Amino acid sequence: MADKRVGVFLFLAISLVVMAPLYSPPEALAAPKKGTSITCEVSPGEVTYGESVTISGRLTDAETGEGLRRMIHVSYSIDDGKTWRELKIGLGKDIWTDEDGHYGPFKWIGIDHLPHPYLVKAYWDGDEEYEAAESPLRTLGVELPPDVPLEIINVGTYVLDDDYYVAGEVKNIGTTNLDSVGVKIGIVYYDAAGAIISVTLSFTGTRGIEMLTPEQKAPFEFEKEGAPEIDSHQVFIGSYDATAWVPYREFEIISHRRYSDDQGRLHVEGEVRNTGDMDATFVDVVVTFYGSEGKVVAFESGFTDPIDLGAGQTGTFHVYLWKDGSRSAMVADYSLQVQCFEKTKGPSSLTCSVSPEAIVLGEVVTVSGSLSPTLEGRMVTLTYTKPDGSTDSDSTWTDGDGRFEKAYEPDQVGTWSVRASWAGDWDHEGAESEAAPFAVEEDAVPPVIADVRRSPEVPDDGEPVAVTALVTDAETGVASVTLEYSVGDGPWEAVPMTRGTGDEWSGTIPGCRADTVVRYRVVAEDRAGNVAVEDRAGEYYSYTVVPEFATWAMLLAALSPLVVGLKRGALRHG
Structure with missing residues (x-):
């Protein structure tokens, strides 16, 4: 019995030895993950504080170059890569590539100034099919403009119980109020080799002054543990934000x-x-x-x-x-x-003017003005007071220079006025301009009709006749022109004329039967309702439609003297 057990044991042992090369764990049987590549582009690479940059890139299969749709990450470092902070889209949304692997371009705004470049990179974590990847590092420099409204003063440094203290003041040397929630003072700590240990940015309004008026100072203070490793430091202005609010x-x-x-x-x-x-x-x-x-x-x-x-x-x-x-x-x-x-809120003011200051009813005035301080994209309401005391309103928007302009066509004769107003915004009180008067007069001058022509001069049976005229109105402009005609002694018919090049208007009289007498005239009306009629002082323009054979007869009659002359010349030569 013992020998049998030994035999079974040997059989199992030999079987395991023989089958071992044939067995592989699931991990070994799985196909190796594919490689990937991800890029990150920051444009431009150098900006001035207050400007924005765009970030874009692409995630691809490293072998085929085909784009991959995956969630990726974009991060930046302010301390030379020691720590990283992730960027999100909008209100904390993740970044996804599209079907071709592209992401962005996304705009990065509100970037603080640093005395050294930012580091920016893109990466993704990989999945069951593809390996993770990280882009090459990109740098971004953010410089302060030459007219920075802040100055760092009275900076003191001391060490207590191995804690490194740096304290000072920042002074508003500009001409506008600064919101301290937007004023950041930063500090960079360096070791003996000049390498960055860490970077800290702090709002001056966290425990100190909430708003800095011109010439006012706000204190700041930094405390860092581990003083022995700190060899030097640099205090800098990270950000600032002007405000119209008045404390x-x-x-x-x-x-x-x-x-x-x-x-x-x-x-x-x-x-x-x-x-x-x-x-x-x-x-x-x-x-x-x-x-x-x-x-x-x-x-x-x-x-x-x-x-x-x-x-x-x-x-x-x-x-x-x-x-x-x-x-x-x-x-x-x-x-x-x-x-x-x-x-x-800060004060604001509006100006308002009208051009021209006197017009004829039917003409248009232009209302313009400006908003101070210069604010773009603010809605301005224009309120018109009519001669009868009623009002009308319209609205427009300020441009990048704080200016606005809007055309308006009054509908009454008399003295008008217009005021500009706006409701204000988060930082500014609303304002209303002085009333700007203008006059609207009656237009009593009718249009002028000249150079009435027709083609053809002598129409054939059933042939339409095109009539043209030059029509002008120096006051309110031509509103409409009508071609009126009467066939025989029949009623007058009206055909609207259309404007062509310049002041020329044209209309067409339908073709009529032979031997028909057609009378016609041109009637014009301006925008003030004044009417002018050009009918040759009551005699009208007219023509008679001739039969088609009559046209040939007239042509032969015109040519007959020439034919007779040719025959006589031939006889003389004979």
């Missing part, structure tokens, strides 16, 4: 003082009064702390008590430096700024 700043610091607590932390407290006529909510006091050399050490902020101050109301504030007293010991002076939630 409410009608506050007065009544009193303030500084003191240190038993832990050495610096405190600043005092009183502030709302001196304006508007109730202020979320009143905030921002304290900027300076060292002995005037450089910023830190800043803090705190709400007043009560947090809302009505017009004329006084509140208290209390702000202190966090952490221990190490930073407090560095402070030699401080400044105070008060802000609140309230702000008002």
Whole structure:
């Protein structure tokens, strides 16, 4: 029995050895994945802050070059490839290639300035059929324009407990208000070899000043752990955003003082009064702390008590430096700024003029003007006041220069006026222009009809006759021209004439029977309703239709003297 078990075991062992080369796991039997290639193009590669770039590319089968429809990713790095951030379409939509593998072009807007190039790449994760792929890196430089309205000042640097601190102020040196939510200050940390350690961008309005008026300063502060590895840094302006909003700043610091607590932390407290006529909510006091050399050490902020101050109301504030007293010991002076939630829209104005200032009824005036500040794509409403006191309205849109223009045809005689207005937008109050007057006079001058002609002069039996005339109207213009005709003593028929080249109008009288007398005249009307009739002072234009053989008879009659002359000449020679 034991020998039988040994034999069975040996048989199984030999079978496994023989069959082992014939067995492969499912992974080994599967076909290898196909290679892919993906490209990424950034155009242009250098822009000025505020401009946009387009991103496009293609995903293909690496062997056949055929396009692949797949979801891909586009990412960028601000720290030389250490970290990457993914770009999305619109409201966070994924990027897909089309049937031919193309994606884009997509517009990338709102790109912050950096003191070094962005890195941009496209990649995809692969699937069961194809391998993943990554494009070559592309660079994008974003430079600041020469007239940047911001200046970085009073930057101080210090190290506490292996933490690296950089603090300073940014000053609005421009002429317009800047929304601090759009003002970013950045910092690049470098190691001893000059390589980028990290990059940080921060809004100045996060804990500091919410809106920067011209000449105003806002504090900023950066803190980074791991001071020993930092050899140097660079502070830069990342972005800025002008706004027409006007902050409410009608506050007065009544009193303030500084003191240190038993832990050495610096405190600043005092009183502030709302001196304006508007109730202020979320009143905030921002304290900027300076060292002995005037450089910023830190800043803090705190709400007043009560947090809302009505017009004329006084509140208290209390702000202190966090952490221990190490930073407090560095402070030699401080400044105070008060802000609140309230702000008002920026003002705007409209001009409006009419050209010409006097017209004849039926003519058109052109209304034009401009919106200040210069805003494109804003709807302007034009309200016309008629001589009878009623009104009419129309609308138009401003162009890239803030200008607008619209033609209008008045429908009454008398004195008119027009005003331009707009409702305003998120940043600007609406505005209305002064009334622009203009006059509309009656047109009492009829059109002028001249050079009436027909063809043919002598029509044959059943042959139509084309009539042309030159018709002009210097006031309101020609509205219509009619060719009226009477066959024999029959009733008058009317045929509309059509305008040809220049002032020429033409119409056709249908063919008539032989021996018929046809009378005709030309009637013109202008846009003011004035009518002119050209009928040869009541005698009318006329012609008689002749039979077809009569035409030949007249031709022979005209040629007969010539024939007789030829015969006589022949006899003389004979």
